[in-house]
Amino acid sequence: MTGKLTFTMIKPSAVEAGHSGKILDMIITAGFHIRGIKKVKLSTAQAGKFYEVHKERPFYQSLVAYMTSGPVYAMVLEKEDAVNTFRKLIGATNPAEAEEGTIRKKFGLSLEKNAVHGSDSDENAIIESHFFFSELEMN
Numbered sequence: 001m002t003g004k005l006t007f008t009m010i011k012p013s014a015v016e017a018g019h020s021g022k023i024l025d026m027i028i029t030a031g032f033h034i035r036g037i038k039k040v041k042l043s044t045a046q047a048g049k050f051y052e053v054h055k056e057r058p059f060y061q062s063l064v065a066y067m068t069s070g071p072v073y074a075m076v077l078e079k080e081d082a083v084n085t086f087r088k089l090i091g092a093t094n095p096a097e098a099e100e101g102t103i104r105k106k107f108g109l110s111l112e113k114n115a116v117h118g119s120d121s122d123e124n125a126i127i128e129s130h131f132f133f134s135e136l137e138m139n
């Protein structure tokens with residue numbers, strides 16, 4: 001069975017470049033219901049914890065530094081088969097490999113500055129949503 005929720009962040013470079021409105025429009029137009037949204041500036045500890053699964057990867061420190069470099073928009077999104085449908089909308093992790101018309105192809109600058117994060121599984125969607133939002137904030 002596939003879940004109805006996914007979690008996303010609009011990353012600092014996309015926020016700073018002024019792409020948040022266009023990215024939000026693409027998400028809403030694709031039929032996602034925004035269950036929760038907030039603009040936050042992560043601390044090093046928070047970003048480190050969020051990306052803890054990548055702790056041993058060579059890009060971890062750079063990723064944490066980047067994700068704390070400016071505010072992000074964090075969102076919980078709802079749609080049928082949310083994780084897979086959203087991953088199709090955003091495209092491949094590396095914008096250079098993302099399909100035309102996807103969010104990362106349009107707004108991504110590099111593998112790290114790839115415009116948006118998207119949960120990779122239903123289990124992580126729940127964990128990541130609760131990292132940022134209480135039940136009260138998801139409606």
Ligand code: CMP
Pocket residue numbers: 054059063093111112113114116117118
């Ligand atoms: P995101 O969906 O936020 O999840 C982890 C992030 O690590 C990923 O997007 C990329 O921005 C970043 N990253 C940097 N280098 C790599 C890499 N070699 N493989 C996968 N992700 C990477």
